[in-house]
Amino acid sequence: MAMALETPGLLSLAAGFTDNKTLPVGEVRTAVEELAQQPGEPEYLQYGTNRGRPGLRRLLAERLAALEPGLAVEALDAGMMVTNGSQQALYLAMQVLCDPGDIVLVDRPSYFVFLEMLTGLGVQARSLPLDGDGRIDGEALRRLLADMEARGETKRLKAVYFVSYFSNPSARSLAEVEKTVLAEVLAERGLTIPVLEDAAYRDLYYRQPYAARSVLTLPAWQAFPKLYLATLTKSFATGLKVGYGFCSDRAWLDKMLHVKGHHDFGTANFNQAVFERVIGDGGFEAQLARIRPAYEAKMRSLHGTLEAEGLPALGWRWAEPTGGLYLWLEAPRALDTGMNSEFCHACVREGVLYVPGDLCFGDDAPRHFARLSFGVLGGDELIQAARRFVTVARRFA
């Protein structure tokens, strides 16, 4: 894909990159200028701590407390860890929880970089079963867990992972009731295993936040060790690469920090200082206020072009998202849009890239889904890319 992305003329609806035109050039410049002018020694250019800059951790705790009423800032601060993007937090979590051969429950579809990481660690992904409406199916989950127990797999089940707000790839959010059912069914079986809630896109709603508490405050999850992850970079500037995790379990957090000490002994202090400043002075929220309508407009452009060009009439279905960076398209069941499919090759030849949906399933992957991102492209290029996609879809109809 890296090579394809460098091919001139090719338009990428694949890359999960963010919009270049709205990147916060002024905010970053001002933050660095202010850091340079502050009195005293320029500690922001010195090593930080393994766990993350105390001032930033505090601001992150305050932001999270505002999202999740009832949690104390002090407790959130005490469990906060700053990482090289939320990706590093995911890696650390899996590295310390899992051995090769272990099993992790994942949402269906799920974040494909996480799934690839599991493969790299020799860990198996098992999909959370869905009902006919695409929601987590408690009864089917009961049967899955019973089957796993019968096969002696339960002792190798180490965690459950999902992207809960405007998900990558599905753009869907998990309702409170779904998360609660999941916890209840696990608890019934005594499986109070660590849960990873990936809230990477929670800030990226278009009009209003998705109204669902996270596992941190949903009562059904109380007895579970919890890691709530998010990133500052998708919402601000991906080039700054700062993510974070709040971990409710001290022993788990300490293990992750121990390994992080070996990985890099701390995320770049400079970047954390920039975020401390832009969050503290309101620049972070101002940037969010700018990009939310920008992404909504780009979503509507892609969505509208696919509709106007007649993709629904070809039997394709998708939901219009209310946040995030993706459209998740379901092709007619008989059409193979998967990796290395004829359709996939035809799209590259037509000059448009997408993420084959089969990459986004932990197991039992259907081959008639596609993830289209409107993060990078905009304007005429986005419309052109959408037209090329529908041109290929028409040819395969």
Next chain:
Amino acid sequence: MAMALETPGLLSLAAGFTDNKTLPVGEVRTAVEELAQQPGEPEYLQYGTNRGRPGLRRLLAERLAALEPGLAVEALDAGMMVTNGSQQALYLAMQVLCDPGDIVLVDRPSYFVFLEMLTGLGVQARSLPLDGDGRIDGEALRRLLADMEARGETKRLKAVYFVSYFSNPSARSLAEVEKTVLAEVLAERGLTIPVLEDAAYRDLYYRQPYAARSVLTLPAWQAFPKLYLATLTKSFATGLKVGYGFCSDRAWLDKMLHVKGHHDFGTANFNQAVFERVIGDGGFEAQLARIRPAYEAKMRSLHGTLEAEGLPALGWRWAEPTGGLYLWLEAPRALDTGMNSEFCHACVREGVLYVPGDLCFGDDAPRHFARLSFGVLGGDELIQAARRFVTVARRFA
């Protein structure tokens, strides 16, 4: 130690941090300002690539080619990988080469964070034997390798690691003849195992570079897979956290990049863009020209105070370094200066911290060494710290 460092009044000769007063505030501010003003889209705030920014990799290849005549810039560029400090390159190298129970040969003494990382990965360190002058002893190494073979350990020997210029902790540099003997003895036994040369302090000479080629150009190492590591942050601004490695072996490099993709899929692009600019416009070399005499002056202050206060008369010995951030002190053999020793506790009570030397040995650790850093402290504080240290030494004489 983290707690001790925050205790007011305590002076740290322990932390391997760099000098705050000479941090390149102006260079960083200017670089960010210029990035903000460049025409076109602000790609420096967007995701970069897993392997590192092409322009920076090229500059790093050019710098390395200038240090190691005979190597082609293109070949260096092709093997270059940018990481979250050189620490991440060390971790990736060990993660892909070693399984628990494996063995790595290390210099004596060695970088204690590397040794801790090996412990974390379940890997054993075995020290390279030294002669009476403290140089790598080829004959003793032959005997060690023969013993290892007799014990069936050779197949678990996966790599050799050393810090070769103004080392942490010893401040010593490895002569070409030492590196060559090491390669020859390994090759005699058919052990052309991967070699990691950690050149983190190569830029930090005081008056002139240490005249020794690295394993990249020393003929005896030609057949070995080689990873040459260095950092931009010790030499410029530790808060920016960018290191790099050049790997001569494509398969090894690909494995490291694969795992890096799971760790974080790329080091912060913004930081790499700052380095691309400051290296490209000469700011990086200018900063080096500023800090070299500053560190030499601090070294002389610490060294001179220890001498003037009479530490040599108490039986302590050390070499005056010609680069780097450390003094490596040998106490009288009977004096225990190791971790949790009476001497160590007395120093904390006196208000001075150092790194107990026993932490810096892969095995068979002597307990009468101490690493003193003049990286952070300066002026009266450095002198005061040195006096406190000698006060304690006098009490234990």
